[in-house]
Amino acid sequence: MKYFIKKIVTLxxxxxxxxxxxxxxFQIIPGxxxxxxxxxxxxxxxxxxxxxxxxxxxxxxxxxxxxxxxVLRGDFGVSYRYSKNMNEMMPVKELIGDKLPVTLWLAxxxxxxxxxxxxxxxxxxxxxxxxxxxGVLNVLTQTSMAxxxxxxxxxVTYLFGIAFKMFRPGAYVSYKTDFGGFIHYxxxxxxxxxxxxxxxxxxxxxxxxxxxxxxxYVRTARSKGASEKRILFKHVLRNAMLPxxxxxxxxxxxxxxxxxxxxxxxxxxxxxxxxxxxxxxxxFPVVEILILYITFVVIxxxxxxxxxxxxxxxxxxxK
Amino acid sequence: MISxxxxxxxxxxxxxxxxxxxxxEPGEILGLVGESGSGKSVTAxxxxxxxxxxxxxxxxxIDFNGTCLLKAGVKPDQKLLxxxxxxxxxxxxxxxxxxxxxxxxxxPQIDEQLLLHAKDDFKSAEERKKRxxxxxxxxxxxDVEKVYDSYPHQLSGGMRQRAMIAMxxxxxxxxxxxxxxxxxxxVTIQNQIVKLLKEIRDREQNSMIFIxxxxxxxxxxxxxxxxxxxxxxxxxxxxxxxxxxxxxDYAKKLIAAVPGRKNSKSAVHREIERIEPILTVxxxxxxxxxxxxxxxxxxxxxxxxxxxxxxIYPGETLGLVGESGCGKTSLCKAxxxxxxxxxxxxxxxxxxxxxxxxxxxxSLNPSKSIGWLLEEPLRAEDILEKSIKYTKETRxxxxxxxxxxxxxxxxxxDRMPHQLSGGxxxxVSIGQALITKxxxxxxxxxxxxxxVTIQxxxxxxxxxxxxxxxxxxxxISHDINVIYRVSDRIMVMKKGEILEIGDRxxxxxxxxxxxxxxxxxxx
Numbered sequence: 001m002k003y004f005i006k007k008i009v010t011l012x013x014x015x016x017x018x019x020x021x022x023x024x025x026f027q028i029i030p031g032x033x034x035x036x037x038x039x040x041x042x043x044x045x046x047x048x049x050x051x052x053x054x055x056x057x058x059x060x061x062x063x064x065x066x067x068x069x070x071v072l073r074g075d076f077g078v079s080y081r082y083s084k085n086m087n088e089m090m091p092v093k094e095l096i097g098d099k100l101p102v103t104l105w106l107a108x109x110x111x112x113x114x115x116x117x118x119x120x121x122x123x124x125x126x127x128x129x130x131x132x133x134x135g136v137l138n139v140l141t142q143t144s145m146a147x148x149x150x151x152x153x154x155x156v157t158y159l160f161g162i163a164f165k166m167f168r169p170g171a172y173v174s175y176k177t178d179f180g181g182f183i184h185y186x187x188x189x190x191x192x193x194x195x196x197x198x199x200x201x202x203x204x205x206x207x208x209x210x211x212x213x214x215x216x217y218v219r220t221a222r223s224k225g226a227s228e229k230r231i232l233f234k235h236v237l238r239n240a241m242l243p244x245x246x247x248x249x250x251x252x253x254x255x256x257x258x259x260x261x262x263x264x265x266x267x268x269x270x271x272x273x274x275x276x277x278x279x280x281x282x283x284f285p286v287v288e289i290l291i292l293y294i295t296f297v298v299i300x301x302x303x304x305x306x307x308x309x310x311x312x313x314x315x316x317x318x319k
Numbered sequence: 320m321i322s323x324x325x326x327x328x329x330x331x332x333x334x335x336x337x338x339x340x341x342x343x344e345p346g347e348i349l350g351l352v353g354e355s356g357s358g359k360s361v362t363a364x365x366x367x368x369x370x371x372x373x374x375x376x377x378x379x380x381i382d383f384n385g386t387c388l389l390k391a392g393v394k395p396d397q398k399l400l401x402x403x404x405x406x407x408x409x410x411x412x413x414x415x416x417x418x419x420x421x422x423x424x425x426x427p428q429i430d431e432q433l434l435l436h437a438k439d440d441f442k443s444a445e446e447r448k449k450r451x452x453x454x455x456x457x458x459x460x461x462d463v464e465k466v467y468d469s470y471p472h473q474l475s476g477g478m479r480q481r482a483m484i485a486m487x488x489x490x491x492x493x494x495x496x497x498x499x500x501x502x503x504x505x506v507t508i509q510n511q512i513v514k515l516l517k518e519i520r521d522r523e524q525n526s527m528i529f530i531x532x533x534x535x536x537x538x539x540x541x542x543x544x545x546x547x548x549x550x551x552x553x554x555x556x557x558x559x560x561x562x563x564x565x566x567x568d569y570a571k572k573l574i575a576a577v578p579g580r581k582n583s584k585s586a587v588h589r590e591i592e593r594i595e596p597i598l599t600v601x602x603x604x605x606x607x608x609x610x611x612x613x614x615x616x617x618x619x620x621x622x623x624x625x626x627x628x629x630x631i632y633p634g635e636t637l638g639l640v641g642e643s644g645c646g647k648t649s650l651c652k653a654x655x656x657x658x659x660x661x662x663x664x665x666x667x668x669x670x671x672x673x674x675x676x677x678x679x680x681x682s683l684n685p686s687k688s689i690g691w692l693l694e695e696p697l698r699a700e701d702i703l704e705k706s707i708k709y710t711k712e713t714r715x716x717x718x719x720x721x722x723x724x725x726x727x728x729x730x731x732x733d734r735m736p737h738q739l740s741g742g743x744x745x746x747v748s749i750g751q752a753l754i755t756k757x758x759x760x761x762x763x764x765x766x767x768x769x770x771v772t773i774q775x776x777x778x779x780x781x782x783x784x785x786x787x788x789x790x791x792x793x794x795i796s797h798d799i800n801v802i803y804r805v806s807d808r809i810m811v812m813k814k815g816e817i818l819e820i821g822d823r824x825x826x827x828x829x830x831x832x833x834x835x836x837x838x839x840x841x842x
Contacts (some may be wrong), residue, residue: 217421221484226431234431
């Protein structure tokens with residue numbers, strides 16, 4: 001109980017701090033939202049009028065508090081940049097709500113692919129006595145980690161899209177119209193995201209498995225006459241997974257925040273692209289909520305990792 | 320029953336075991352004794368077929384009841400070895416904490432033996448569990464259902480070692496190999512485990528190989544001894560024979576180095592003039608803070624040393640014995656002023672007392688040279704005491720002088736800790752403690768990590784330094800024999816309380832407290 005209360009208090013304090021920092025950052029960076037909205041039609045009078053309409057003429061502290069009050073009430077404000085139609089402004093909630101499923105599904109798929117491939121690969125790699133296989137895996141994982149994300153995206157597009165014709169590059173299908181087609185399209189960017197993560201996770205698991213294999217309890221298991229296979233799966237795997245779980249948590253937090261490069265390469269309307277474009281147009285309400293979302297997700301993911309760690313390691317459970 | 324013939328094992332060309340031959344008869348307890356690196360453990364692991372892959376079996380054969388288990392030059396039959404391991408021969412390891420799988424409950428770990436070797440003898444998992452529980456009872460554990468469902472970290476060191484023994488004996492193997500099974504345990508627990516192993520041997524009549532560096536222990540439990548040095552067996556014979564009439568120089572040296580009442584080196588009784596104490600501890604209570612597990616619970620003060628009341632006089636050694644967690648180290652910290660959360664009085668009539676620690680491997684900073692390490696207390700003193708000013712040259716001079724005094728050559732000044740042996744490192748630690756010329760040294764298990772002969776040398780060094788400078792020691796050890804050798808007076812602690820304090824010989828001849836009696840029982 002104490003544990004959960006502590007976690008929730010930490011979450012609230014972190015969100016508060018991050019929102020203040022994001023607000024401050026917007027005060028400091030150069031560029032004026034009014035300019036960017038009006039563009040060439042700007043005249044000093046129109047600018048003044050818009051500034052007043054958006055409440056930007058008030059002192060910063062008041063603006064922050066007003067914004068904060070609204071957010072607590074569940075009103076995330078409207079985007080400065082996007083509009084629903086000619087007469088209506090675009091609510092931030094709707095804007096993000098539209099793009100969130102794309103990023104979340106992409107994250108789920110890429111993490112799924114990573115876990116499904118990296119864990120068996122890592123264990124197999126640690127268990128192999130074959131020098132050749134060891135060398136091949138070493139080179140492969142090394143390479144997968146070294147290729148830049150955008151190039152990997154192009155490579156996947158070319159290979160699966162143009163050479164094997166498994167999907168039509170650039171022809172994103174919205175989840176609203178065809179969910180099956182949406183997932184089918186997402187698999188390929190997910191592969192592009194997963195490839196370096198698979199390399200890292202497999203290496204990591206291999207190394208922690210090899211370290212565990214030298215420990216005393218493995219010697220005990222051998223002295224009981226257990227086979228190497230049994231030792232690997234019954235004794236070592238759970239212990240070797242402990243550091244990997246933390247590592248996977250970091251990866252999940254990273255992809256859930258939106259993979260900007262891959263979203264760009266595959267023309268996906270996700271969170272990452274929205275964040276970049278909103279920052280460049282000084283669309284403060286959108287950026288602020290996006291940053292809070294990312295902070296929230298990262299903390300929640302780490303919390304889940306923490307819980308999982310407790311499940312795996314009885315020694316931590318009691319502390 | 321088991322015969323090892325002309326066994327040679329090498330690691331990257333270096334011989335770890337060099338042409339040894341051994342026979343083990345049913346019901347026999349063979350002690351493999353010798354210092355670290357003498358090849359005891361390598362021999363045992365080879366016998367189990369657990370030799371690390373870097374080790375090469377160059378010559379020799381190992382036969383087990385007529386079956387050839389291993390033969391040099393022939394690829395070992397892993398399947399055959401696996402069927403013997405656990406079933407016919409089993410092993411008890413030194414570290415019961417790390418030797419059990421930390422993420423698996425104790426019960427299933429023992430059950431694994433049955434699953435691997437005797438699955439068909441049991442109809443169901445319940446039947447196997449019943450057998451495991453019986454075995455746990457057989458090794459003297461109480462509340463066995465709870466132990467069965469515990470993770471290793473939830474058990475005490477002694478309980479873990481009992482669980483380990485249960486695992487080793489559950490299938491009634493013909494041979495049990497115990498590799499330093501009591502080294503990591505407290506003295507009283509050590510005695511219980513030794514007793515248990517003897518009982519098991521008497522009950523089941525299996526053979527045992529008992530590996531230890533502790534000759535006192537070997538003398539108590541083994542029927543036959545093989546003294547090993549540099550991979551060779553230098554002497555082999557019945558325990559009594561070797562102890563009363565050692566043939567080789569090495570065995571003689573080894574036996575002479577064993578601390579204990581029977582050792583002539585220990586018998587000296589010194590007269591200490593007790594006029595003005597160097598350290599007076601009066602009504603000392605030491606606390607440490609423990610954070611409450613409840614949400615709004617207050618941090619609690621836990622009393623770890625209760626009403627300590629004693630003094631140490633110049634030139635005297637006060638031995639302190641007690642189990643781990645009894646407050647020995649907390650007491651030291653309070654005397655040094657590291658822990659200020661105390662009530663009562665500590666009066667010291669000398670410059671800052673210094674401490675010598677147990678583990679010479681981890682208590683020296685590996686990235687600094689020996690000279691730098693020796694000078695560090697001087698640098699600290701330089702900062703703390705305004706009246707003292709050392710130049711770089713005087714510091715170096717003093718460090719080199721100290722090297723000589725602790726029996727090391729000048730050229731060690733530029734060496735790094737990893738280039739030194741355990742004994743040499745402990746000499747450096749002692750030098751570090753002495754360099755600021757304190758008259759009181761707190762030595763926390765200073766020889767526990769060292770081999771017998773090295774231990775003997777370090778003790779001799781401590782004794783000669785004491786004579787030379789009139790040093791007073793507070794000497795902490797769990798080894799009652801070492802305490803007997805060094806102490807003028809002995810203090811016994813349990814659960815933070817000083818149970819008894821008295822003259823060494825009086826205490827040994829006539830212990831008053833039952834706990835002291837238990838401690839001394841097997842000395």
